[in-house]
Amino acid sequence: MTPTTLSIDAMGGDAAPEVVLEGLKLFCRTNEDVRFILHGRESELTSLVNASGLASRCSIVDHADVVSMSAKPSSALRKARGTSMWGMIDSIKQGDAAAGVSAGNTGALMAMAMMGLRKMEGVRRPAMTALWPTLKGRSVVLDVGANLEADADLLIEFAIMGESYARAVFGKERPSVALLNIGAEDEKGKDAIKFAGEILRTRDLGIDFKGYVEGNDISMGVVDVIVTDGFTGNVALKTAEGTARLISTYVRQALTSSLLSKAGAALAASGLRDLRTKLNPSSVNGGVLLGLNGVVVKSHGGTDAEGYATAVKLAADLAKSHYMEEIASGLKRVSQLGIAPEAVE
Known part of the structure; x- marks a missing residue:
């Protein structure tokens, strides 16, 4: 079997490069057919590599050079060449690596990836995804921060890219898709959401569109793909992560408050370990920049080694998939149908 090669921004992240190498070591314990360009x-x-x-x-x-976590995208672009982040992207562009991973500055990564890899034909703006734990497994949520605003065109584009991504990650032949809204009724929401919903309902885009979902539906696993603008998606994501940490803290405090509660915790150790795993953000770390001519995975900047290993696994899996071809096929269908939101009454 030909090894898959991944390009790694070894200096990106709050605790790089130590956490990066620790994450790669964890990943390599169960994956033998992957090589790395650091x-x-x-x-x-x-x-660190030798150790x-x-x-x-x-x-x-x-x-x-290293891109600062606080650098503005415009500033990072001016001195991009010579940085570890740019090197990671350039290895993908040159065909030396099948995918790349960075835990560095999100805005800089998006700007450099767009400049280095360019957008796929038919893509107006790439989108950032998140894998969201649910009662039924996981869902894909996009956009979660790349585009603060999104008109109907962009929401449709996100739906196509998210559906193709979910098919690759979950192995489902026909993932279900919904738009995030303030209610399930057709008349609710901003015009852009209503226009996009009308198009997704009435045009043959090959998408299993389920209509609108509300914020509380995301974690229930009502659909496989939830589409929204980057501002709303990022707020929802950070709120969910904070809630998970709050619940973990409450549970830990409750189970260590007395000798009796500690004894109960010992008896329930197996179940509590399972709960801790499900609430651990590291288990779903890794957002993909969809819509580029290459696979780029963004890890949380403050992730631990386990989380970084999760992001690397996602990059390796996507490198072996055909989701980019599926995205291109979906965008081609939209183009052939000549869809434009202003045509919807």
């Missing part, structure tokens, strides 16, 4: 300061990476035992599976490309 982009970053060779003087820092060499000793991790991954020297035979890694090559290092030296980059002196």
